[in-house]
Amino acid sequence: MLSKKTKYAFHALTYLAENQEKGAVLIQEIASSKNISHKFLENILLELKKAGILGSKKGKGGGYYLIKKPEEITLAKIIRLLNGPIAWLPCVSLNYYEKCADCVDEATCNMHLIMCQVRDQTLAVVENKTLSDLISKTTDKQYLKY
Amino acid sequence: MLSKKTKYAFHALTYLAENQEKGAVLIQEIASSKNISHKFLENILLELKKAGILGSKKGKGGGYYLIKKPEEITLAKIIRLLNGPIAWLPCVSLNYYEKCADCVDEATCNMHLIMCQVRDQTLAVVENKTLSDLISKTTDKQYLKY
DNA sequence: CATAAAACCTACAAACTAAGTAGGGTATGC
DNA sequence: GCATACCCTACTTAGTTTGTAGGTTTTATG
Incomplete structure (x- = not known):
């Protein structure tokens, strides 16, 4: 079974992918939006950063953001990193x-x-599915384009 | 990853399948042949018995034996039972x-x-592979038939 | 029937892993 | 220069896996 850490990572990445236009997003914003302990999520995001999946910005106005396109991030990569x-x-x-x-x-x-x-x-399956397959296709934002 | 319990179960079942002509086999014989702690293996065999895969005989001359044909025991069944x-x-x-x-x-x-x-x-894969796929096809015994 | 053999059963202990917490360090923007 | 927010290390807690202990029950055999 996938660990909580892995599931949290997917939740966080999905959030970041769906909010790319925001730029850097606070750990706290992701944590409260997805019901994850702030400090635990901090560790997870750091691992994702070290793996070259996320970028970060310190200080006021800082936060985390994707540095790859969602379609370039395979599920396999995330699972190996956090689940083993x-x-x-x-x-x-x-x-x-x-x-x-x-x-x-x-x-x-x-x-x-x-x-x-x-x-x-x-x-x-997991080498051919990417973060883009996890993003909900019918967010409010998408409708606003029309 | 598969737990040791699961791997031990496969080892024990393989041994029993390759030695069906012996009838009841001692826990100790399997344990020392496959390098498994006697008492730990005892628990595993008991589970396999309760699941209807093995039969047993108590007392002198007792032991465990398969009560199903190897080709009827899927890997999926064993994995679910011992690994979850x-x-x-x-x-x-x-x-x-x-x-x-x-x-x-x-x-x-x-x-x-x-x-x-x-x-x-x-x-x-695992619903279509059975214990018979794990048995070595080139044991000494098989050669003796010729 | 007595004895020894061997499975059966319950409970516990030790080791390991996952999950979460604490607290300070470091860079950044204003 | 101060507040903000990520960075880092270490620790604690909880849960699971692995293995152990010790006694109970059943059965073959002399």
Whole structure:
């Protein structure tokens, strides 16, 4: 299951994507809008910044903002960053590979093969879905254009 | 990631499947063969028994044995039993459904839809793979038939 | 029937991870 | 130069996973 941290990250990113015209947005604004603890969200946004997904501005009028287009931010990237490996076993993880303690030979391990399939099927979805797929298409703002 | 409990369960089931001709097998035999703590494995086998996958015999000459054909035991069943939900969110779980705390409307939630896809892709693998796919096809025993 | 073997069951302990909190440091705008 | 708001480190709390302890019940066998 996805951790709260991961879910909070998606909520925050969605908020930022839907409010890009505002420029820098306060942590507090996101936190109260999405019902997330201010300090906990602070840590999450910092991680997203260090990963090159968000930019920030300090001092009065500061806040966080997207530095990539929503369609360039894959769900896989966010999940890996905040939730950890997508694979079910360390020995089939593309980004967090580790040799299995008990497994003698990966090449002949039947489990290994199947877990690769699971990983690839999952990636087929989350590598091809982006933040833009999470944005609600019918916000008030969009209607105002007409 | 799969828990140790889940991995141990697969190891134990594989052992039992590869040694069906032995009849009842001692916990201790499986534990030492697969390097699992006896008492921990005891709990796992008990769960598998309660789920109707294993049978047991008490007393001298007792032990555990499969009561289903390996090809009838899907990986999904084992994973759900010992690892919990396969889905990434409670609101898309088929066997452990729970309403999302924060989600207002599942029908219009974009996350919901994507997570359903992830779940279905995963299930496409693990509902169609069974214990028989984990059994090594080249054991000594098999060669002895010729 | 006595004994030993082996599963059954409940409860607990230790280790690890996730979630959240505290408090001060640093850059920025006015 | 002061208020603002992000930055950073460390800590606490809560929950889960992993493993252990110790006794109970059932069964084969001499």
